[in-house]
Amino acid sequence: MNYRQAKTGKLLIDILPDRCDFCGCCVGVCPEDAIELKESEIFIIDPRCTNCAKCVWSCPIEVIKFNREGVPARS
């Protein structure tokens, strides 16, 4: 299995874009500016992410998950 690579190894943060409300809480707390957020599009900038999970805790609607296994690369 291919995994996405964060700054600190395997990427462990998974945003579920289909359920996202694009509110910006996660972007506001991200110390690495590692989240790109458009009007209705969101994604992690992998090489900047340090898997700190602050975005996971700040998501009001549980759309960002911490995935211990790592996030599989997009096919």
Add this chain to the structure above:
Amino acid sequence: MFLQEVKLNFFIQNILLVDNLKMKNEYDIIVVGAGPAGSMTARFAAEQGVSVLILEKDRDVGYPVRCGEAISKQGVEEFIPSDEKWIKAHIKKFSLNAPDGTEVIIEFKEAGYVLERRIFDYELAKTAAKAGAGILTGAYVNGLLFENDKVAGVKYEYRGEQKELRAKIVIGADGVESRVGRWAGLKTYVDFRDMECCAQITVSNISVEPNTLYFYFGKNIAPDGYFWVFPKGSDTANIGLGVSGMVGKKHSALFFLNEFMNKNYPDAPILTSIAGGVPSTITLRKISAPGIMLAGDAARQVNPLSGGGIASGMIGGSIAGKLAGEAVKMNKFEYVLKYDKLWYDRLGKRHEVFNRIKNGIYNFSDEKFNKIAHSFNKIPYNKRNLSKIFAHALMNHPSLLVDIAKVFVV
């Protein structure tokens, strides 16, 4: 119907603006974001007679609404005359509900409004346009241009195309995300413990007093924050809560919202449902640098105690816009650095005190909240006010006295 007309109008204006844009590739001032702070920034800058453009990432100004929508009358009228078309409720009472259900009611002569933000933001943007500012929606700013270490413009995406615009001063009013400031080297990210992560819904078929703001407190209702029910008429309300990112480690705002609704209004139809974030902390240490300024949520100009940011964002924006306009006119760009001090003197200092009070109050146990409510209810209605509530809170927590005294003195 009205809203559609307005939107159509705006759409037409927009097309005209796009045409204008073809002719202009440089502005004196570019404002990123068309919320209340961005619009006031642009308006006060444009009033100085300089060229101003607002870039808004969403297609619509004023939508989606990520906010409880309550504001004091005074906070509005500093910038725009009250208008029934964006006032959904006139507030005369606060209902503060302790964890054990004890209700404390405080009455005011005319405290404020619950807004229809989608119309309100729209009207604010129109005042900026009237002052001469251009507005372009659907323009996603994704980087800055630099020249000799000074911010010199923005990079943005518009209808799938990557573009650039030069500007003498860029003002980030880009909300809770506040990325424009980071790109310019300002430290804008918020500690996750200070982020109030909000879930809110608009609900109909419920019975509310149309002149009362309802607040609910308690560790099981909205830990480290409050739950709000703000009326928008007698059968509709904006309902929601914010919880700190610290709480979010265990339970999200959505979890608490569902609990509350299941318990209180299990069958109420939900008209809108949305998430949002409030940076409930003191203003950033630095909100200006050569070629760049920040306003509103982006500068963290939020009242950290109430979470209210419309009025303070408009104030921040007005100061930033005026200074930026003057700086351009004088061709003296270090002039914008005065902004930090001007903001601090106007509200920043006060927010520091509010923040300390917040930290004190949010540490109260449920028992303490109950006790305060019980003792407060012994005061006759006509002698109640918010400072009395604080006074009662103090009996339990005397060290807050110094902070509260400062709020009312400064």
